[in-house]
Amino acid sequence: xxxxxFSHPFLRAIRxxxxxxxxxxxxxxxxxxxxxxxxxxxxxxxxxxxxxxSSLREKxxxxxxxKGGEYDTCFFLKPSNTKSIIAAFAxxxxxxxxxxxxxxxxxxxxxxxxxxxxADIILSLAGAVGVTEADGTYEYVVSDIDKAHxxxxxxxxxxxxRYIIGINPGSNWExxxxxxxxxxxxxxxxxxxxxxxxxxxxxxxxxxxxxKKMVEDIDSDRCxxxxxxxxxxxxxxxFRRCILVISADSGPLHLASAVKTTTIGLFGPTSHEITGxxxxxxxxxxxxxxxxxxxxxxxxxxxxxxCMGSITVEKVFDVAEKVLSKNx
Numbered sequence: 659x660x661x662x663x664f665s666h667p668f669l670r671a672i673r674x675x676x677x678x679x680x681x682x683x684x685x686x687x688x689x690x691x692x693x694x695x696x697x698x699x700x701x702x703x704x705x706x707x708x709x710x711x712s713s714l715r716e717k718x719x720x721x722x723x724x725k726g727g728e729y730d731t732c733f734f735l736k737p738s739n740t741k742s743i744i745a746a747f748a749x750x751x752x753x754x755x756x757x758x759x760x761x762x763x764x765x766x767x768x769x770x771x772x773x774x775x776x777a778d779i780i781l782s783l784a785g786a787v788g789v790t791e792a793d794g795t796y797e798y799v800v801s802d803i804d805k806a807h808x809x810x811x812x813x814x815x816x817x818x819x820r821y822i823i824g825i826n827p828g829s830n831w832e833x834x835x836x837x838x839x840x841x842x843x844x845x846x847x848x849x850x851x852x853x854x855x856x857x858x859x860x861x862x863x864x865x866x867x868x869x870k871k872m873v874e875d876i877d878s879d880r881c882x883x884x885x886x887x888x889x890x891x892x893x894x895x896x897f898r899r900c901i902l903v904i905s906a907d908s909g910p911l912h913l914a915s916a917v918k919t920t921t922i923g924l925f926g927p928t929s930h931e932i933t934g935x936x937x938x939x940x941x942x943x944x945x946x947x948x949x950x951x952x953x954x955x956x957x958x959x960x961x962x963x964x965c966m967g968s969i970t971v972e973k974v975f976d977v978a979e980k981v982l983s984k985n986x
Contacts, residue, residue, distance in 0.1 A: 659890075659909025660933060662692045663796045663916050664777040665735055671784045671792035672733075673698035682727065684741070691890040692913075695799045709740070717744060724748040731787070734763075735780050754786045773931055795936050798916035800895045808895035815882045820856045821986055823848060823978075824897055824914060826905035827872065828865040828885075833927045833959045836906045836966050838868055842875045843971045844904065844978065849878050852982055858900070860893060860910060861885030902981055904974065906966070907933065915941055920985075922977055926965035929953040942977060944969055 662685065673681060682701040683693050693702045705720050706713060717740070725748040732745040734755035742762040745753050754765040765786045770779055778794050812818035825845060829835045845857045857880060859869040869885035884896065893910065894917050897903055903914035906924045915921050915937025923935050925945035932953070935941035945952070946968040950961060959965075 659689060659692065660912045661736070661776065662689050663798065663909075663912045663937075664775075664933075665780050666696070666698075666796040666798075666916075667777050667792055667794045668733075668735070668780045668784055669696065669698045671781060671789050672787075674792070675784070675787070675789045680727075682729070689890070692798070695801050695804070695891070697799055705741075720744065721748050724750070733783050734760075735783065754783060756783070773929075775931065775936060776933055777936060795938055796912075796916050797918070797938050798894050798913060800891065800898060800917065804891040804895045807892045808899070811884055811887060811892060811896065815884070817856055817858065817882055818899065820854050820880065821852075821901045821982075822858050822896075822899055823855050823982075824858050824860055824900040824903035824905075824919075825872075826860045826903065826908060826910040826914075827868060828861045828910075829906045829908040831927070831957045833957055833963055834907050834966070835963075836924050836969060838872055839875070840969075840971050840974070841904070842872050844974050845872075845876045845881060846878075847971070847975045848978060848982070849876070849880055851979060852986060854986060855880065855901075855982070857881040858896065859883040859885060860888070860896070901985055902978060904978060911935060912937070915939055920981055922974065922981070924966065924969050924974070925953075926963070926969070927952070927954050927956055927959070940981075942981070944973060944977065 681699045683699050684703045684705050685693055686707055687704045690702055690704050721744050729750050731752040732750045737758045739760055742760050746762045753763050755763050756769050757766045767783055767786050770782050781792055825841050827838050827841050859872050861869050863886035866886035869883035873881050873883050894913050897914040897919050898917040900919050902920050904922045905911035907928050911923050915935035918939040920940040921935055922942045930943045930945055948968050952965055
């Protein structure tokens with residue numbers, strides 16, 4: 659999810675440079691909603707990353723569709739031999755990607771050196787067509803339909819009448835997660851400190867049991883879960899209505915930042931300088947310097963997740979309290 663949002667500055671730059679161009683994006687099905695409301699593109703195609711024999715028919719069909727579109731240029735934001743071969747067979751003459759083993763590229767771009775945010779790295783591909791100045795922040799646009807769906811979700815929960823604090827406890831890596839009980843303790847302290855807030859627990863379907871347990875542990879009529887009850891569009895709109903979102907490094911954290919909501923991002927094994935929040939809202943990062951290799955990008959930790967464990971409930975509460983005290 660984050661990588662797709664990191665592509666938004668690139669898409670915006672290409673649209674600004676070529677306002678009359680027809681721009682289409684290809685994305686895996688589960689993240690297509692991150693692009694369907696995008697104001698800088700004309701069309702979204704879905705293509706799975708399945709490499710099994712059964713997916714051959716899908717790729718052949720997709721190649722025919724792209725060939726029929728008569729595209730002039732294709733950018734590969736991530737290296738992919740399969741997709742570059744598809745582009746070549748589809749007759750796309752200009753194929754631009756990063757330097758690597760891919761022999762079907764017509765323009766190979768050097769990956770920028772040094773510690774650069776991933777969005778800036780993707781944006782550097784635009785230099786191959788003369789685009790050298792661009793805004794590196796990302797944003798996400800919600801539609802009126804998304805707003806109506808969010809209204810329905812909050813109405814069902816009898817919620818949305820106070821300032822909403824979003825808490826997202828999940829992450830795609832175990833090593834990036836903060837203990838759910840820590841989130842529970844922060845939520846309890848915030849509810850005790852502020853009478854006019856409500857806590858919304860978010861997450862995917864896989865997080866619904868955890869979210870339900872957290873609501874039970876928080877034990878307040880001002881706390882509820884929407885985990886597993888939203889698509890990405892509805893989640894974006896719910897985040898947009900939040901006064902604050904607290905999350906470990908995750909796709910939802912970036913989505914909240916993309917809709918200009920103030921976020922508190924808890925970082926451990928990953929680098930906020932490389933994959934941190936860069937949305938239009940205020941982005942606060944909590945990451946401790948400890949006696950460990952940080953960032954390590956290890957998905958399984960042999961040191962009992964000391965980096966995330968070093969982030970205390972008191973620190974997160976203090977930062978959140980300062981944000982809320984200024985805005986409520």
